[in-house]
Amino acid sequence: MKFTHKSAKKIFHFIMIKPSHYDDDGYVIQWVRSSIPSNTLAALYSLAQDCAKRHILGEDVQIHLSAYDETNTRIKIKQLVRLIRKSGGRGLVALAGVQANQFPRAVDMGRQFRAENIQVCIGGFHVSGCLAMLPKIPPDFQDAMDLGISLFAGELENRLELLLQDAFRQELKPLYNYLLDLPSLEGVPGPYLPSSLLKRTAGTRTSFDAGRGCPFQCSFCTIINVQGRKSRYRTPDDLEEIVRVNVAQGVTKFFITDDNLARNKNWEVLFDRLILLREVEGLEMTFTIQVDTLSHKIPRFIEKAGRAGVKRVFIGLESINPQSLAGAQKRQNRITEYRSLFQAWHSIGAHTFAGYILGFPEDTPETILRDIKIIQRELPVDLLEFFILTPLPGSQDHKILYQQGVAMESDMNKYDTVHVTTDHPRMSREEWQDIYRKAWDAYYTPEHVETIIRRAKKWGFEPRKMMFMLLSFYACVRFEQVHPLEGGIFRRKYRKDRRCGMPFEHPLVFYRRFVWETLDKYTRFLAMTLRYLRILRRVEKGTSQPDLIDIAMDPVRHSEWATLDLFTVTDAARTAASRAARPKRPTHPALDTGVHRADEASTPGS
DSSP, X not given: OOOOOOOOOEEEEEEEEEOOOBOTTSBBOEEEEESSOOHHHHHHHHHHHHHHHTTTTOTTEEEEEEEEETTTSOOOXXXXXXXXXXXXXXXXXXXXXXXXXXXXXXXXXXXXXXXTTOEEEEESHHHHHHHHHOSSOOHHHHHHHHXXXXXXESOOTTTHHHHHHHHHTTOOOSEEEOTTOOOOOTTSOOOOOOHHHHTTBTTOEEEEOSEEOOSOOOTTOSHHHHTOSSOEEOOXXXXXXXXXXXXXXXXXXXXXXXXXXXXXXXXXXHHHHHHIIIIISOOOOEEEEEEOTTGGGSTTHHHHHHHHTEEEEEEEEEOSOHHHHHHTTOTTOOGGGHHHHHHHHHHTTOEEEEEEEEOOTTOOHHHHHHHHHHHHHHOOOSEEEEEEOOOOTTSHHHHHHHHHTOOBOSOGGGOSSSSOOBOOSSSOHHHHHHHHHHHHXXXXXXXXXXXXXXXXXXXXXXXXXXHHHHHHHHHHHHHHOSOGGGOEEEEEOOTTOBOTTSOOOOHHHHHHHHHHHHHHHHHHHHHHHHXXXXXXXXXXXXXXXXXXXOGGGSOOOGGGGGTSHHHHSSHHHHHHHHHHHSOOOOOOHHHHHTOOOGGGOOSOOO
């Protein structure tokens, strides 16, 4: 008796990889658990899922999806090559969300795949930013394309289908450029990753973007030149779908990756939907968001953020020198609003993370340390994170230096905002790099750690939680020499995962040093943990000796503009305080609240 079978489906492998980057010794920075989930990987995965469901390669083709975040997963290239070949050899490797510092690693991986005749495409902010701002294709882009690596600029919504079809036909173009055609986000599949991948991040946190684009013009920012200044948004229904799908798989912590959620014109209807899900349906979920320094001026924004479940807020403080802020075209950062801003966010139970940039033209090692002391004393900031002012490819700063022929670091791996990449008018490169390291030590002193934990107790926060946040943040810089946003739990290092062109070390040399480094780091980490626990016990028992007056906790008063160092230490600060003290003329309500339509923003900003 004869049986007939349907012909087996063809298989096409779509392998998505978010690359890490190299440390100073050429080894991939990787952890057992990384700190920040990759939103680009999540967005790409959901779009690929949609393509697979719609059988965009034909009913007889099955698309197999694989996603990897190299910050927490070792990429075994030979194993992936065998997987593709075993299924017939059809596939595409997409190196997604590649930033400037990750481009060398992405090309190194791409080179290995291409040597095995596997198709590769690289996309992300670096490719998009360079093509948006530079007059010609950079040499490293041309080198990648000469290897047969395709480059993708712009956003993949409504374009992934075309890319996959080209790859299936083995007809990938060297370059795809959609920078001038930014897609709508309404109704498209929202970012999603399976919980099995999210469990590789600390706290099992996922991410999504509620909108893209920013109306401001910060000279050091790449977002406005990649995602545009005209904002695009997801709908409340889109947002609810993202939340429900993740809560269903046990994921309740979300990072909303919008560069500035406060400038999303739909923020209120989005918050109202989240409030409905939390307060009516009882869904347990918390959010981390990013906002600008005028977010507290928007009526109801902070109050509704608290009800929606916002527990962590990243704020681009950048500097307390108005002259530096104006030079960076970040004039919406008003130092006279900083104290009100942080106190407003603490009032709804949110921890505050503030970014601070080192290396504005007016900065010197002395002024940087002076300003850190002012922040410690007068601003109720929880965690302060430092960045070196970096001319990132895709920013206006980079374009200007490029046009002027100013010398910049040629190694993209160092464009991670923790390495000096160009000259400074008042500091040598060595002094600039040194003050970056000293800045962390200056802020996270045992005395100030105790002050922050004591403030947390007064605000009604859990002191122990604040202690561990401070510990993990500072320890990452102190012992691992990486920024906390690139950090994680337990560093992994593999002898053969080294930068192309650098020799493999002898196993005895490599493993002996790795074991010694690990023991040394965790011995010092244990000592720091015990020191922090002693501080915590003092605060919890009330035996901590606070200053008679904690200025940062004082209610904001107009009279302080004439007394606090924040407003009097420089001429620019005194001018800003004097301007703020003048009687205000009536203005359009949108200007009073800091809300600007993207097509009307005529002043520089965030």
